[in-house]
Amino acid sequence: MNDLEQKREFYRLKYPRNARPCVRLYDQTFYVTELSEGGLRVVMHMFTDWYKGLLMSGTLELHCKEQIEVKGAVLRFDNGEVVLKLKQGPTFKNMVEEQRHIRQEYPAHFVKAAS
Numbered sequence: 001m002n003d004l005e006q007k008r009e010f011y012r013l014k015y016p017r018n019a020r021p022c023v024r025l026y027d028q029t030f031y032v033t034e035l036s037e038g039g040l041r042v043v044m045h046m047f048t049d050w051y052k053g054l055l056m057s058g059t060l061e062l063h064c065k066e067q068i069e070v071k072g073a074v075l076r077f078d079n080g081e082v083v084l085k086l087k088q089g090p091t092f093k094n095m096v097e098e099q100r101h102i103r104q105e106y107p108a109h110f111v112k113a114a115s
Contacts, residue, residue: 010036013099016109021098023070025058032060033081035098037090040070044082050074056084062094063101 013035015021020031023042034041040060044050057071072086090098102109 010038011095012036013095016106019102019106021060021062023058023060025056035090037092037095039083039085041081041083043080045080052076062098064097068094
C-alpha cells in the first residue's frame with residue numbers, strides 16, 4: 001500500500017459545525033462531529049461515568065430525518081470528544097447521502113478540508 005492510499009477501512013465524514021447530526025445515547029443527546037460506517041465521534045464536554053470498552057446503543061438522526069440504530073463501544077476519549085467503534089450503524093448508502101447533503105449545503109467545507 002502506498003502513502004496516498006486511504007489506510008482506514010471506512011471513509012470518515014467530518015461535519016461542519018452547523019451541520020452536525022445528533023445521536024441519542026443513555027437518554028442524552030450529543031452532536032456528532034465525525035461519522036463512518038464503523039464509528040462516530042461525539043462532542044462530550046460534561047463529566048460522565050463512561051469508560052473505554054463501555055457498550056452503548058442509541059439512535060442517530062441523519063439529515064434526511066432517517067433514524068438509525070447504532071450499537072458499539074467506547075474506543076477512546078480525545079480532547080472533549082468520545083470516539084465510538086460501531087458494530088451497527090450507518091450503511092454505505094447513508095454515508096453517500098450525508099456526503100451529498102454536506103456538498104450541496106456547505107460546498108466550501110470540502111474545499112477547506114482538502115487544503
